[in-house]
Amino acid sequence: MAQFGVAAMLGAAFALVVGGVGAALFVGRVLAPAWTYLSTPSGLIGYWSRLGRTVGLGMLELLPVFAFVVATRTIAGALGGAHGPLEGVVWIYHAGVSTGWGFLILVRRVFAPDVPAIRIARLHDEDAKALYELLKTATIVAVAGWVVAGCFPNLGFGFPPALVTVALTGTVVAGLLGKALWSNATYIARRAQEVLSGQAGLDGAPGAVAYSVPAAAGLYLFLSWVYWLANWLERGQHELAGPIGGVFALLVLPVADRAGIEMIGGAVRSDSETADRLRHVMLGAWRSLIGVVAIYVIVRLWGLDLLVFAKGPGAPVWASTLFDIILTLLLGYLAWRLIRAALYRDEQAGDGGEDGDPMAPAASRLSTLAPLFRSILLVILSVVVTMIILSSIGVDIGPLLASAGIVGIAIGFGAQTLVRDVFSGIVFLIDDAFRIGEYIELDQGVRGSVEWISFRSLILRHHRGPVITIPFGEMKLVTNHTRDWVIYKMSFRLEPDTDPKVVKKTVKTVGQEFLEHPEHGPKFIEPLKSQGVLSIDDDSALIIRVKFKCYPKTQFILRREIYHRLREVFAENGIKFARKKVEVIGSSPLEASAAEAVLADEVAATSKPGDIR
Structure with a gap:
């Protein structure tokens, strides 16, 4: 069979295998200290440090593969014709082994089952080990089938046995992956749901999507196997760019997702609620981007270039138009999400004066203006998106813009009251006359807490419950009862022979008690004190007035408590109310x-x- 006999052929094959594996082991042994240093960080490290160590480990682990290929090719060249019929198997051998080895290195570094301290994918240790072992088994079976099938034509058995061997090997690999999906479908769905919603369970829309993940993966696996098997049996060619490229793209997605989280976290470092909302929106945009890129890459590997199909030379008009519309809608939606995140404010309804929480703060000026800004920006964004879409489908928007100007002038003349209301509201808001949650009184005698501010009107909630809507144009005088501080005065009718000095001392003592009270003390700005005799009521009574300075909306509770306490103290000190x-x-x-x-x-x-x- 061989030039030097069967024994020489087998010896040459053995030397080829031992030489390649030995070279790889030697290089791995030399690099062991560097591998240990990169895989054992001291303490907790950040994401970018883990990513750097992961890439470094991957490069180190590829060097033994490179040494295996070089040694195998060198030994094969040195032995010459001693391989006999197996000489054609040398390329199949080292190409299959090096490719499978490199794939396992990529999987091992992404999942890091051996070094969880530097793992970049968000996986539990058990998940990482199970995924790696599954892909390792499938890869070994695929490489073994590839090498065995390559031997048949070179040993004189022809191509049909090789064809059948590769087909069976691919079927076994697909069966292993399918069995793993079937056995772990519920677990995969739960893990997918945790990623989608951040919590365990399978309720709601995230749960429904999570249920579809194992089914979608199984369908993709089945179609990939059918596509590959049909091409292999019909033409004897491996069409693996699409199936395996899709798997590679899915393996890279967790890494890209984690990188996006770290980049967004580094760009927006604040701990405020607004920063949290911005990070959430930006992370959603990033995940949408990498998802679209992954889909494009996978479809491109399957032989369809969507970008060329939609925007390339000779692209159909409907495809180009549909691409522009989808892109415009996506960008508009992203812009609106960012606007909502930046201008989002909790809606604070007024407390109705006396019955609400007196220490609850009114909305800030930005919180008051945020709904108006959001509405204005939404209108502008909607108009811009609509114009772009109309332009994309071939509508000339120039006449539309001119017509819009004329219609706007006509509406301005016909709706002068509406225009007056809108501009009056803008002036009131610029002057910061009131905010959501503040208790105000208008010149018409209408009073209530500001519950909402629209384009043309102010909505108040009376402390007895009714909702009052007043157009801005009807408002002249605004009295704000909840801005900064309040001075409240109370008058008492006492007997004519009452000593004002005793009253003043008694009131001062009560005021000190309230300042030291754990609940009412923080409500005071200045303590309760007597202002002396206000007037004399026809020699039948002394009108004594007291006052205190407090935070807005707390005067109602303080008034009641002060009155009850003064009645008790006056009775204890012999101070009588006049009849x-x-x-x-x-x-x-x-x-x-x-x-x-x-x-x-x-x-x-x-x-x-x-x-x-």
């Missing part, structure tokens, strides 16, 4: 009694409920 009374002097006791009865009835008829008598 309204009338002194009648008559010529006789009977006349005096009659007149007194008449006046008493008049006083009773004119008295208001709640008067201290």
